[in-house]
Amino acid sequence: MRTTTSPRAAFRRTPARTAVAVLAVSALTTLAGCASASPAAPTAASSSAFKPVTQNPNATITVWTDSTRLPEVQAYQKSHPGVKMNIVTYDGSADGSTYLQTKVQLFDRTGSGWPDVVFSSSTTDATWASEPTKPGAIPFAAPLDQGLVPQSTLDNFAKGSLTACQYNGHTYCLRNDIAQVVLWYNKTLMDQFGYTVPTTWEQYEALGQKVAKQHPGYLVGSVGDTNSQESYFWSSQCPAFDLVQPDTLRTDLSSPDCTRMSNLLDTLISDKSVSTQGFFSQGFAKDSGSKVLMANGPSWYGQYLFNSAFKTPAGQIAAAAPLTWDGDTTAATGNVGGGLWMVSSHSTNLKAATALATWLTTSDANQASAPTYPAYVPAADAWLANPANKQYFASDVSSAFKQAANEVWTGWSNTKFSDATAWSSVVLPALTAGKTLTSTLPAWQAAIADEAKAEGYKVTTQ
Amino acid sequence: MTLLESRRVTAPARRRGVSRRRGGRAGYLFVAGYAVLLLAFGVFPTVYAFYLSLTNDRGQFTGVNQFVKVIQDYRFVPAFTDMLLYLVMWLVLLVVLTVLVAVVLRGRMRPGLSALFRFLFYLPGALAGVASVLVWLFMLDPDVSPVSWLLDSLGLNSFAAVLAPGNLPVILVLIAFWTGAGGWIVVMYGALNNIPDEVLEAAKMDGAGPWKTAWHIQIPMIRTWIAYMAILAFAAGTQLFVEPQLLQTASLGRVSPTWSPNQLAYVFAFQQGDFNGAAAVSVFLLAIGLIAAGLLVRRSDMFKVDET
Numbered sequence: 001m002r003t004t005t006s007p008r009a010a011f012r013r014t015p016a017r018t019a020v021a022v023l024a025v026s027a028l029t030t031l032a033g034c035a036s037a038s039p040a041a042p043t044a045a046s047s048s049a050f051k052p053v054t055q056n057p058n059a060t061i062t063v064w065t066d067s068t069r070l071p072e073v074q075a076y077q078k079s080h081p082g083v084k085m086n087i088v089t090y091d092g093s094a095d096g097s098t099y100l101q102t103k104v105q106l107f108d109r110t111g112s113g114w115p116d117v118v119f120s121s122s123t124t125d126a127t128w129a130s131e132p133t134k135p136g137a138i139p140f141a142a143p144l145d146q147g148l149v150p151q152s153t154l155d156n157f158a159k160g161s162l163t164a165c166q167y168n169g170h171t172y173c174l175r176n177d178i179a180q181v182v183l184w185y186n187k188t189l190m191d192q193f194g195y196t197v198p199t200t201w202e203q204y205e206a207l208g209q210k211v212a213k214q215h216p217g218y219l220v221g222s223v224g225d226t227n228s229q230e231s232y233f234w235s236s237q238c239p240a241f242d243l244v245q246p247d248t249l250r251t252d253l254s255s256p257d258c259t260r261m262s263n264l265l266d267t268l269i270s271d272k273s274v275s276t277q278g279f280f281s282q283g284f285a286k287d288s289g290s291k292v293l294m295a296n297g298p299s300w301y302g303q304y305l306f307n308s309a310f311k312t313p314a315g316q317i318a319a320a321a322p323l324t325w326d327g328d329t330t331a332a333t334g335n336v337g338g339g340l341w342m343v344s345s346h347s348t349n350l351k352a353a354t355a356l357a358t359w360l361t362t363s364d365a366n367q368a369s370a371p372t373y374p375a376y377v378p379a380a381d382a383w384l385a386n387p388a389n390k391q392y393f394a395s396d397v398s399s400a401f402k403q404a405a406n407e408v409w410t411g412w413s414n415t416k417f418s419d420a421t422a423w424s425s426v427v428l429p430a431l432t433a434g435k436t437l438t439s440t441l442p443a444w445q446a447a448i449a450d451e452a453k454a455e456g457y458k459v460t461t462q
Numbered sequence: 463m464t465l466l467e468s469r470r471v472t473a474p475a476r477r478r479g480v481s482r483r484r485g486g487r488a489g490y491l492f493v494a495g496y497a498v499l500l501l502a503f504g505v506f507p508t509v510y511a512f513y514l515s516l517t518n519d520r521g522q523f524t525g526v527n528q529f530v531k532v533i534q535d536y537r538f539v540p541a542f543t544d545m546l547l548y549l550v551m552w553l554v555l556l557v558v559l560t561v562l563v564a565v566v567l568r569g570r571m572r573p574g575l576s577a578l579f580r581f582l583f584y585l586p587g588a589l590a591g592v593a594s595v596l597v598w599l600f601m602l603d604p605d606v607s608p609v610s611w612l613l614d615s616l617g618l619n620s621f622a623a624v625l626a627p628g629n630l631p632v633i634l635v636l637i638a639f640w641t642g643a644g645g646w647i648v649v650m651y652g653a654l655n656n657i658p659d660e661v662l663e664a665a666k667m668d669g670a671g672p673w674k675t676a677w678h679i680q681i682p683m684i685r686t687w688i689a690y691m692a693i694l695a696f697a698a699g700t701q702l703f704v705e706p707q708l709l710q711t712a713s714l715g716r717v718s719p720t721w722s723p724n725q726l727a728y729v730f731a732f733q734q735g736d737f738n739g740a741a742a743v744s745v746f747l748l749a750i751g752l753i754a755a756g757l758l759v760r761r762s763d764m765f766k767v768d769e770t
Contacts, residue, residue, distance in 0.1 A: 035522035037531040039736050096715050102732035109737075133735040134519050224622070226715050278714065282621050283605035417733075424715030432622045432716075450536040455734065 038456075040135045050146045052350055059349035060084040061116040061356065064100070066092025069119050069176075069339070072366050076359055083352050088115065092339070093122035095226060096420050100125055108137045116347040117356050119176065121339045123164035127416045129342055130167035141172035142345040148354045149174070153362060158405050161375040164414040165340060167246075174361040176339035177372035179298035180404035181231050183323055184306070187394040188316040189218070189293050201236075201323045204294075205264050211293060212271035220294040223265055223431065224278035227336045229423040231297045234334030234412045235322060236261035240448060243413035249457040253445040260325065262437040269437065276431040285309045296323065298336035299373045299401055307392055319397040322404050332409035338375065373401055380405070416455045422447035508748070514741035528742040532730070535739075537720040542746075545722050548631045549699045552638050556695055557688060560643050564650035565676045580651060583644035594641045595708045602633065625713045630721065634705050642698070646691050653687040654680055689762030693755045700747050703728070723747055 065073050067089055077085050091097045100120060107113040120126070129141035145154060149171075154162065157175055165173035183204075185197055193215060198204040208220040222228065233240055238258035242250040252258075268274035277284050279295065289310035295301055302319065306312040322333035341357040343350065360366055367379035369388065374380045383389055384398045412419075426447045430440040449459045518524050532538055563583070567576045586594060603621045604610045618624045625633070657680060665675045681688075703724040710717040710725075720726040723743055731740035759765065 034525035034527055035518055035520070037518055037524045037527035037738065039519045039734070039738075095711070096719075097711075098733055105732050105735055128735075277620060277622065281714065282603055286605075420715060421719060425718045428622070428716055429625075429627055432620070433626060454535065454537075 050143045050345065052142075053346060053348055055350060056348045057351060058084070059352075060086050061347065061349050061353050062086045062088060063356065064088050064090050064115040064118045066090065066094065066119055066121060066339075068092070068371060069360075072360055072370070073356075075366065076356055079365075083356070085356075093120045093125050096122075096418050096424070101128055104129070104140045105133050108133045108140070114140065114344045114346040116344050116349065116353040118342045118344070119339055120173075120342065121337055122418065123338065123340065123414045124416065124418045126165050126173045126340055126342065127167070127414055130165075130170070130172040138345050139172070140344060140346075141342040142347065142350065142354075143170035143172060144174065144343060144354065144357075145171040148343065148350060149358060153358065156362070156377050158375050158377055158380065160408055160410050161338070163410065164338075173340040173342045174357050175375035176341055176361050177300075177370065178375045178405055178408070179300055179336040179338040179372070180401065180408050181235055181296060181298055181322060181334040181336060182397075182400045182404045183320040184295040184297060184301050185318055185320060186293055186312070186316050187318040193293075195293075197320050198323060199321070200326055201260075201264060202326050204296075204323055205267060207294075208268040208273040209271055212268075212273040215293075216272065217288075218273065218291045218293045219275050219288060220268065220273050221265075221296055222275040222277065222279045222284075222292075223269070223437070224276045224428060225280050226278070226420045226424045227298075228278070229419065229427070230334045230336045230412070232261050232265060232334070233258060234409060235296065235332060236325075237332050237409050237411060239411060240445075241413050241415055241419050242411050243415065243457075244460070245458075247456070247458055248460060249413075249415065249448075249452045250460045250462070251445055251448045251452070252461050253441040253448075258441060259438060262441055266436045266438055269431070276428075278428075279305055280309065285311070298334075299397075299404070300336075300371070302393060302397065303371060314392045315394050317392070318394040319400040321400045322407055331403075331407045333404050333407045334412070335408045339372070373405070415452065415457070417451045419448075422451060511741040511744050511748075514738045515745045518738055519736070524738075528738050529746070532739050532742045532746070535726075537718075537726050537729075538723075538743075540718075541720050541723045541726045544631065545700060545702060548634055548702065548722075549696060551631055552635045552699055553692060553695060555635060555639055556643060556646065557692060559639070560646045560650050560691070561681060561684075561688060563647050564654055565680060567647070567651055568654040568680075569672055569676070576651075580644075580648050583647045585644065586640050587642060587644045589641065591641070591704045592708065595637060595705050598633070598637050598640075599708075599712050621713065622716060625709065625716050627718075630706070630709070630717065633709070634702065637705050638699070642695070646695075649691065650684065650687060653684040657683050685762050686764045689758045689764055693758050696754045696758075697751045700724075700751050 061083070063073055063085055065087065069092070070087070070089055073085075073087050077083070077087070091099050093100050100118060104114065118125075126141065130139050132139050142148060144165075145151065154171055158178055161175045161178050162171055162173075165171050165175065183197070190197060193211075195207060195210075198207050204220065211218050211220055221232075223232065229240070236257055238261060239250055239252045239255055240258065242252075244250045265274055269276060275284075275288065277288075279285075279292070279297075290312070292306075292310065295305070297305070299319075302317060306317045307314075322331055324331050341360055343353045343357050347353045361374075362376040362379055364379055364382040367374040367376060368382040368386045370379075370383065374383050380402075384401065390396060390398070422444055427437070427440050427444050430443065431437065445461065449461065452459050515528050516524060518528070567579055571579070589597070601607050601609065602613070602624045604613045604619055604624065605621065607613060613619070613624060661679060661683075662675060665679050670678065701724055702722040706717060706721040707725060707728075710719055710721070720729050723746070727740040727743040727747075730736045730743060
């Protein structure tokens with residue numbers, strides 16, 4: 001302790017030494033021509049035939065589900081007591097959670113721990129799960145079209161609903177539900193105010209302006225949620241997330257297909273008939289829930305937004321077919337989420353795991369009373385035939401749902417990154433700060449391009 | 463929470479003149495538990511991070527390429543800017559306020575009252591990080607906040623408006639100060655207690671008022687403690703993660719998922735599967751922490767204890 005001088009002297013010398021060492025290392029680096037720092041690109045090997053691990057027909061299957069789907073899994077357990085199941089509840093990748101991806105990254109590194117069957121409410125999960133997370137790993141999701149699920153079953157899913165599950169020509173997940181965007185409206189209020197339900201976006205805009213003047217405080221929509229871009233810009237066929245090649249993303253928000261929507265919304269936002277506060281934001285239901293006249297949004301808005309969140313009494317809410325643009329020949333609508341089930345490629349009991357995933361997504365027994373609109377067409381018919389799914393509404397929603405399910409625009413691709421991040425962290429704060437949507441489009445496009453490049457996509461903005 | 467532990471470890475150890483007796487196995491035994499944990503959860507991960515930051519996911523040596531890659535990433539500069547802005551505000555506020563409060567508690571207050579205040583200041587620090595963020599989520603949401611009138615008067619009438627990007631450093635400083643400052647006030651108070659009464663009496667005899675005494679006698683004499691606080695607070699500040707991560711979730715994504723460098727490392731590792739890039743970010747944080755600690759140690763002559 002008394003040798004006070006030497007440590008200090010040594011301390012002074014170290015920076016010089018470190019500097020020399022750093023210089024030496026960097027010199028070495030330049031001389032040696034070091035390897036690239038970017039992670040390995042997914043190799044072609046991933047498309048080769050799927051080799052399951054050693055199977056054990058009696059193995060326990062671990063199921064990860066969100067709390068909404070938990071009763072369905074428990075029902076399967078009850079009706080199939082022979083299957084050994086370990087049911088785990090997790091967040092289901094809701095609201096941009098990356099829990100599943102985080103865990104699988106770690107399981108891939110430790111070489112164990114994967115669940116056998118997983119529910120995810122984010123189609124983004126299917127994109128990373130169909131590729132290896134590191135060299136030598138096999139993709140987390142098993143290719144279900146390779147001897148696990150019959151092609152005839154896969155063919156019965158709604159048109160385009162399995163696109164999110166497909167990669168390199170294989171199908172890696174079963175779609176649980178689709179969330180086709182329809183025009184929700186409060187029939188009681190519309191009748192009371194003497195308005196007719198719009199069929200085009202132009203009529204919608206005019207009605208929004210009328211509402212602002214005649215019934216200030218009432219709303220025809222909101223753009224403040226993490227998924228509002230899917231309700232509006234997807235429906236507008238805006239090329240924001242367009243994978244022109246598997247590795248090339250086209251994002252062109254200056255396209256007229258985007259600006260027609262942003263201009264329309266800017267008009268209604270400044271009139272205050274479209275809110276910049278999200279439908280699902282804290283306090284909205286209490287303050288404005290009863291003042292929502294219309295909402296362009298997914299098929300699950302009926303039960304989840306109007307019934308559960310806003311507590312609108314039964315018999316008031318109805319759904320109309322997606323809006324079209326004057327002069328557009330093809331109708332198009334958006335899609336907001338829609339869950340999926342994946343089977344792990346590491347499962348030691350693929351048979352039981354696949355049977356469960358198939359039952360959950362395709363059986364009438366489960367889907368006819370599911371909380372969301374089934375992606376499996378025969379199950380969707382059973383769902384629509386179930387009076388319990390419709391008694392809440394003022395009129396029959398079947399035709400609007402069916403039509404919208406066939407009109408989901410396919411130009412909004414499923415990417416390895418969520419389409420919600422840039423919208424929520426760049427566009428929404430700007431709207432809250434009073435900027436217009438149109439003036440924020442360049443910043444949104446830049447944020448999408450940055451995210452895409454970080455995930456290894458080539459980006460084009462034409 | 464790591465702050466508390468390390469503080470306890472370093473606080474005693476001022477026994478001058480007592481000759482240290484060498485030997486005895488018990489000493490090693492006592493140190494062994496900590497040493498093993500330090501090696502397993504401190505030293506080994508650091509070495510592993512260095513290894514990862516110098517290689518790629520195929521195990522090939524990449525030299526400085528990982529570091530170049532993360533610097534060029536579009537999120538790197540914003541994340542480090544956010545962190546530095548936060549650190550400057552947080553350190554200045556922490557140093558000025560904790561020292562000021564400790565001086566007032568030590569010299570201008572009856573002992574009983576002073577003890578009560580120290581207890582009250584310390585109390586929020588007893589809440590775990592996550593719980594304290596949840597408390598603040600309530601405080602900051604105009605719909606449920608007990609001080610919504612204050613938020614309203616600032617023109618912040620929705621949770622989204624409160625969480626505007628420009629407000630985040632202030633919010634995080636508020637949370638950090640609320641949870642962290644109490645413990646440091648207690649420590650500074652203890653440091654002030656160490657100043658012999660004769661010194662303070664001599665100052666009084668020479669005509670120094672309470673503020674002059676504080677400025678010329680007390681604060682210079684606890685300088686090393688202040689530097690020590692600054693080092694640990696700086697290190698904790700660079701590791702900012704839980705608070706912005708929870709705000710990100712609670713605000714439904716309005717806060718960037720890569721607000722702080724630690725979050726950026728997290729996204730690198732778990733969303734992009736790039737553990738090497740994540741390691742490079744963490745090595746940057748280590749370097750910044752070491753440089754700041756080195757500067758503070760030198761400027762405050764912290765290790766000259768034995769000569770005074």
